[in-house]
Amino acid sequence: MSISVNEIRKDFPLLENQKVIYMDTAATSQKPACVLEAEREFYEKYNANPLRGLYELGEAATEKYEEARETVRGFLNARETAEIVFVRNATEGLNLVAYSLGSLVLKPGDEILVSIMEHHSNLLPWQQAAARTGAVVKYLECTEDGKYTEEAFKEALSDRTKIVAMTQVSNVLGCKNNIKRFAQLAHEAGAYFVADGAQSVPHMAVDVQDLDVDFLAFSGHKMYAPMGIGVLYARRELLEQMPPFLCGGEMIDSVSRTGAVWAEVPHKFEAGTVNGAGAYALAEAIRYVQKIGFDFIEEREAKLTKLLMDGMKEIPAVHILGSQKAEDHHGIVTFKLDGVHPHDVASVLDADHIAVRAGHHCAQPLLQHLKVLSTTRVSLGVYNTEEEIQAFLTSLAGIRRQMGYGE
Numbered sequence: 001m002s003i004s005v006n007e008i009r010k011d012f013p014l015l016e017n018q019k020v021i022y023m024d025t026a027a028t029s030q031k032p033a034c035v036l037e038a039e040r041e042f043y044e045k046y047n048a049n050p051l052r053g054l055y056e057l058g059e060a061a062t063e064k065y066e067e068a069r070e071t072v073r074g075f076l077n078a079r080e081t082a083e084i085v086f087v088r089n090a091t092e093g094l095n096l097v098a099y100s101l102g103s104l105v106l107k108p109g110d111e112i113l114v115s116i117m118e119h120h121s122n123l124l125p126w127q128q129a130a131a132r133t134g135a136v137v138k139y140l141e142c143t144e145d146g147k148y149t150e151e152a153f154k155e156a157l158s159d160r161t162k163i164v165a166m167t168q169v170s171n172v173l174g175c176k177n178n179i180k181r182f183a184q185l186a187h188e189a190g191a192y193f194v195a196d197g198a199q200s201v202p203h204m205a206v207d208v209q210d211l212d213v214d215f216l217a218f219s220g221h222k223m224y225a226p227m228g229i230g231v232l233y234a235r236r237e238l239l240e241q242m243p244p245f246l247c248g249g250e251m252i253d254s255v256s257r258t259g260a261v262w263a264e265v266p267h268k269f270e271a272g273t274v275n276g277a278g279a280y281a282l283a284e285a286i287r288y289v290q291k292i293g294f295d296f297i298e299e300r301e302a303k304l305t306k307l308l309m310d311g312m313k314e315i316p317a318v319h320i321l322g323s324q325k326a327e328d329h330h331g332i333v334t335f336k337l338d339g340v341h342p343h344d345v346a347s348v349l350d351a352d353h354i355a356v357r358a359g360h361h362c363a364q365p366l367l368q369h370l371k372v373l374s375t376t377r378v379s380l381g382v383y384n385t386e387e388e389i390q391a392f393l394t395s396l397a398g399i400r401r402q403m404g405y406g407e
């Protein structure tokens, strides 16, 4: 099937209707019309509280919700739907693992190995789990170009390591970690491997059986789905042993004055009213991505990233964080511009209708490790065009002049 970017752009109402060059997809993606329609369709045709109603409409809501779970299962190639837990976002999924797995396996003095490039969502929950259990957080340091060597990883593991937490793609450096290999090494050392898929799942095929990770979380909203729906993949046998994270309606089998019998997984981990419309729309977003295909998405994003980085390297006073090779960046390029605060960079770009992110990108320990305070980040999606990259480069090249520098 041949697809053109012009066709893809027509799928996104906001990009069609507004004057914006959107380069902040790592924060959240734009949404195609089919996803917006799906969310509406759920409320128009199937709206009742899923997993509760014994009447026809309630059963339809449950059916759509569980069908969405099956779509996610197939998308990630999980063994069974019981391994797919719907959550609000990657943050909630990672907090769930840190709390519940942490309670199950961590003892005083145990180690949690966390990569230094983690988003705060895959770092703060581990600090909290350590504080609760007496375990310690150990950091795995990366090189300046965002690499972890196998030797460094093996050295950081010890017989006290119980959990390793690592992102598949960094939201700052754009680099991809070989989580398949690191999960294997973690398992050999007797540790569980928790992967953050927030920046990988929207951009590349992710097969949890092939990667052999124990947990992987992602957010729908970064993958063309609505906000408020995310996924935690987890091995069934671990979910069964782990205590629940949130307690309340629908996560129990029975309740007495003194306790409860938990529902079967994954419902044990889905307390309270679920986001039925969000799950339904996420399934539509998955079909949308599958229709375009990851071959196309990866090729497109790699081509645009190369164009972007080649152009940025020509502009004096621009410094790209991490690897200087475009193939090491997966649609994410973070940079500094000498003498100009990143917030000013973003404001000047905004005046040209270019939306980028400035700040610490919720990865302060990484920025401290790289000895930078604040940066500007460009992140791409399947809808970006060559013309948009050129417009960005032209705007970027003029910023220092506007600020009164000679060039």
Ligand code: PMP
Pocket (backbone or CB within 6 Å): 026, 027, 089, 090, 091, 092, 119, 121, 122, 167, 169, 170, 171, 196, 198, 199, 219, 362
């Ligand atoms: N991990 C990574 C690598 C991210 O980039 C983000 C979002 N910036 C998150 C986790 C958290 O995602 P959310 O805010 O959707 O929970």
